[in-house]
Amino acid sequence: MDRIVLDNVSKKFLLAGGRKLLRGHVRDLIRGGPEAFYALRNVSFTIREGESMALVGSNGAGKSTLLNVITGLCPPDEGRLTIHGRLSAVLELGSGFHHDLTGVENLKLNASLFGMSRKRTAELFDQIVDFSGVGDFITQPLRTYSAGMIMRLAFSIAIHIDPDILVVDEAFGVGDQAFQAKCIERMLAFRKAGRTMVCVSHAMETLRKMCDRAIWLDHGQVILEGKPDEVFAAYQGRPVSSV
């Protein structure tokens, strides 16, 4: 079964887009609009059930944009995107957290945002707290947490959502070594259960362990697609550009 299908997907951003006041819009009307920049150009691939895809590329290559397109945060400008199944994304650990809320409150809020039901959240509550290892701090406001603790709680929630497709952006560099090992173990178990994953990271070793396919992205285009070993070798042997 195909889980994610991208067919000639392109995404462009307007260079003068965002944070504009009225005069900016008026200027665009007169001068014919700002220039477009393609963050993704004609990207096509299919990820089937049980496959795990690694995305590599230098900064600004379009990896995050691609993940945002897949998760539905930014609809593509051209091409078609089809998703089959329940998708959950960890794009930035701790997004949706609020520092004045306690760990318990943040946990519930975050779980609900990720699509977990009230019942399921109650059932998994102890497990999530346990996995995160924040202990008694769970009743304290988040501002009393260390950065590592916040990340651990966020990751623990994300990994307990149990979707058909998990999209992860740079999330496994979290916490100390013991916690990282726990996370990787958990994600490997997720794969073994036949789930689908899309991962972005610069940690090739971790990606090698978790993924069976890889894509190298550069300037919004797919440069190479294949087995992780081949793609990573080509990517690491590339001439380093100034971008």
Next chain:
Amino acid sequence: MWRGDYAFVLQNLVLKDFKVRYRNMSLGAFWSLLNPLIMMTVLTLVFTIFMHNTTPHYALQVLCGLVPFNFFTLAWANGTTSLIENAGLIKRVPIPREVVPISSVLSNCLNLLIQLGVLFAFTLASGYGVNRNWIWIPVLCGLFVIFVMGLVLACSALDVYLRDMRYVVESANTILFWMVPIVYSFDIIPKAFQDLYSLNPVAAMVMAMRNILIQSAAPAPSLLWKLTLASFTTLGVGWGMFRVLERRFYDHL
């Protein structure tokens, strides 16, 4: 697509808004109780003692106006900026985006409930009893909240594209204070303008509250259907605008 638990998300977002607003204050939600009473006292002082307005129960009249007005201005202003303030959520978590402005309005509803409590207490303390027309109050409030939601859906989406929106709302709220019968009564409006004036749902809401609490009268049917029409039209238009504008939120946040 997102297949979560809408009620659970809304509940959590509303509680977050409410808790974050009051948690770090020693008086907490007591402020939303105190605020209209302070305004009422000042306005009553100025208009009855300095300007010799002799309307009986002037303070109660003012409070009847302040409670819906306060709710409207706060909900509108907070709702308009809600998407920008939660840009992290909008850009990073795949949720149905309308839950953000909707929860912002709902959390202001908690405030409205507290302030209605103050208003009811003050009504009873002024010597007016409970009458059977009070049952219209939840109906009116429901329609009013629907109206505000429509407005907030439209304005919050526009605010993503035009950051000037919040200042437009602020200025509109300043003007609105004088376009709603708070410090004066509807009767002083010249006949020629009365129809136009009462088209404003906030003004209609205030007049209905006075009708019910002070005159013990049911709201006029014409007022009810006007408010119903205005509320659902605004919600429909607001929702439609949100759906269209939502497509490019990502690029503009």
